[in-house]
Amino acid sequence: MLTLPAAISAIFARAGSNVRLAVHHKAGLTYWLPFAFVQKIRGVPGVAGVNHYSWFGGIYDEPKNLFPNFAMDPETVDRVWPDYGIDPGALARFRQIRNGALVGEQTMRKFSWRVGQEVTLRGTIFPVDLTFQIVGVIPAASGNPLVFWFNRKYLEEAMDSRGGFLRVGMIWIRADRPEHVPGIARAIDELFRNSDSEVATETEKSFVASFYSSLQGFMRVILAVGFLVVAAVVLIAANTSAMGVRERLPEIAVLKSLGFGRRAILLTLMAESTLQATVGGLLGAGGAYAIFQALGAAGKTSNALPFLGPFGGFHMSPLVAAEGLAVAVTVGLVAGVVPAWTGARLNVVEAFRRLF
Amino acid sequence: MIELQDVSRVYHRGVDQVHALAHVTLHVAAGRFVALMGPSGSGKSTLLNLLAGLDRPDSGEVMVAGQPLSTLDEDGLAAWRARHVGLVFQFYNLIPVLSALENVELPLLLTTLGRPERRRRAEVALGAVGLASRAHHRPRQLSGGEQQRVAIARAIVTDPDLIVADEPTGDLDAKSAVEILTLLRELNRAFEKTVVMVTHDPRAERFVDAVVHLDKGVLVNGGGRGS
Numbered sequence: 001m002l003t004l005p006a007a008i009s010a011i012f013a014r015a016g017s018n019v020r021l022a023v024h025h026k027a028g029l030t031y032w033l034p035f036a037f038v039q040k041i042r043g044v045p046g047v048a049g050v051n052h053y054s055w056f057g058g059i060y061d062e063p064k065n066l067f068p069n070f071a072m073d074p075e076t077v078d079r080v081w082p083d084y085g086i087d088p089g090a091l092a093r094f095r096q097i098r099n100g101a102l103v104g105e106q107t108m109r110k111f112s113w114r115v116g117q118e119v120t121l122r123g124t125i126f127p128v129d130l131t132f133q134i135v136g137v138i139p140a141a142s143g144n145p146l147v148f149w150f151n152r153k154y155l156e157e158a159m160d161s162r163g164g165f166l167r168v169g170m171i172w173i174r175a176d177r178p179e180h181v182p183g184i185a186r187a188i189d190e191l192f193r194n195s196d197s198e199v200a201t202e203t204e205k206s207f208v209a210s211f212y213s214s215l216q217g218f219m220r221v222i223l224a225v226g227f228l229v230v231a232a233v234v235l236i237a238a239n240t241s242a243m244g245v246r247e248r249l250p251e252i253a254v255l256k257s258l259g260f261g262r263r264a265i266l267l268t269l270m271a272e273s274t275l276q277a278t279v280g281g282l283l284g285a286g287g288a289y290a291i292f293q294a295l296g297a298a299g300k301t302s303n304a305l306p307f308l309g310p311f312g313g314f315h316m317s318p319l320v321a322a323e324g325l326a327v328a329v330t331v332g333l334v335a336g337v338v339p340a341w342t343g344a345r346l347n348v349v350e351a352f353r354r355l356f
Numbered sequence: 357m358i359e360l361q362d363v364s365r366v367y368h369r370g371v372d373q374v375h376a377l378a379h380v381t382l383h384v385a386a387g388r389f390v391a392l393m394g395p396s397g398s399g400k401s402t403l404l405n406l407l408a409g410l411d412r413p414d415s416g417e418v419m420v421a422g423q424p425l426s427t428l429d430e431d432g433l434a435a436w437r438a439r440h441v442g443l444v445f446q447f448y449n450l451i452p453v454l455s456a457l458e459n460v461e462l463p464l465l466l467t468t469l470g471r472p473e474r475r476r477r478a479e480v481a482l483g484a485v486g487l488a489s490r491a492h493h494r495p496r497q498l499s500g501g502e503q504q505r506v507a508i509a510r511a512i513v514t515d516p517d518l519i520v521a522d523e524p525t526g527d528l529d530a531k532s533a534v535e536i537l538t539l540l541r542e543l544n545r546a547f548e549k550t551v552v553m554v555t556h557d558p559r560a561e562r563f564v565d566a567v568v569h570l571d572k573g574v575l576v577n578g579g580g581r582g583s
Contacts, residue, residue: 251451254449255462258463259439260466261431348410
């Protein structure tokens with residue numbers, strides 16, 4: 001549990017780009033922006049590509065099958081997300097087929113979809129149900145494996161008879177050079193200052209981090225619980241270590257009588273406690289790492305994802321496993337100090353009188 | 357070899373003071389086999405602990421093999437014990453998870469000897485007590501007499517100046533007790549080791565050079581020079 005925040009930070013680090021910027025309403029993500037902003041932003045110097053997201057909020061079959069699906073612009077996907085590694089053929093089909101959809105690899109697996117299949121999403125925000133043809137896959141390596149993208153024009157057409165749709169949820173920008181990013185962000189914020197819809201522009205990395213900042217309270221709880229669990233484990237381990245020393249007081253007394261000094265006894269008992277904790281840590285952290293690797297591999301090579309549930313999406317980095325091991329070693333060291341010190345200071349005469 | 361000069365030891369039990377030893381003066385010459393005898397609570401084991409450097413007197417001086425023990429701190433005493441004293445206990449006190457050979461090798465871990473040499477010396481010591489064939493047995497696989505032989509092998513493996521035995525026959529049947537006493541006597545004679553042994557066993561008198569009697573912490577006889 002203590003390593004979870006680090007794991008989430010690692011996810012953020014993978015998810016964000018420093019040259020991609022997100023423009024959203026200053027008041028928050030739930031506020032719409034005028035669609036005309038997209039065109040205005042295209043004219044800002046240093047902008048290499050512009051796209052946009054409008055949250056459709058569609059569900060597949062059942063309400064529980066909710067995943068991020070966005071109306072966006074098929075024409076500039078390769079300019080804004082060139083790092084996603086999307087197949088050029090899929091991008092071409094996405095541009096050509098009005099109701100085409102690009103779907104994240106994990107969502108594809110979750111619902112056992114295949115390219116070419118037609119799927120219908122029931123609108124929850126928009127009063128329309130839309131049927132899409134899947135034209136390609138967004139690779140999991142993009143860091144965006146859940147998303148479902150479709151052509152905004154398809155949604156606009158569906159909404160024509162219902163008052164039209166002239167708004168946009170947020171706008172994505174790719175800067176031509178990293179050093180232009182701060183200037184672009186300032187220029188865009190300035191462009192819409194004092195308008196009805198003031199905007200906030202930030203890098204994708206910062207956007208992802210602030211999006212998850214609402215999780216910080218949860219993270220604090222996880223950390224607090226994690227510390228409590230570790231503290232409890234330290235007490236349990238210390239008790240186990242103390243019991244081990246108590247049971248072997250006769251042996252310790254014999255060793256001391258033979259001439260083993262306090263330092264040798266202290267180091268031996270500390271080493272024992274640390275070794276036990278290290279073996280436990282290796283089994284725990286190493287086992288968890290191996291299991292998640294196996295689950296990840298199973299999810300990639302088979303259609304097992306629906307059965308794996310959320311476990312198929314879990315990722316445990318070697319660093320997190322190493323942190324878990326480090327916590328275990330620390331527990332062993334801390335738990336062993338007092339019992340080892342007690343054993344090292346054992347009075348041999350008193351011990352022989354009491355024990356034999 | 358052993359010089360005790362006006363040695364006293366007092367234990368505190370709550371508010372009470374127990375005078376385990378009171379102004380004891382004792383000399384044991386090198387190469388002697390001495391038995392300490394007396395009723396329970398007479399101070400025999402206290403005297404033995406002082407000789408072995410396991411305990412310190414409240415007053416007086418203990419000198420063993422020319423070393424005044426009061427000049428050594430606890431770690432110094434431990435190191436001195438490892439070099440100069442071999443200990444034999446009533447209940448053998450072998451490490452149960454180690455084989456007989458490993459138990460005998462244990463004190464040699466405190467030396468700079470390499471593993472092959474440690475093994476060789478442990479085998480020699482086990483051979484000296486007649487247990488070479490039981491080297492790889494665990495203590496629970498050995499009889500009481502055999503366990504005590506292993507303990508004696510452990511006591512002599514470092515070639516100490518002094519062997520201290522606290523009721524080594526106290527937990528043994530009559531036959532085994534005689535064997536152990538015979539073994540100690542042989543070690544004393546063959547290797548000229550000074551042996552001081554606490555015992556209640558009247559048969560021990562036949563094997564030792566001198567008997568020192570203690571009662572209520574005071575030497576009753578035998579405390580003179582050259583015991």
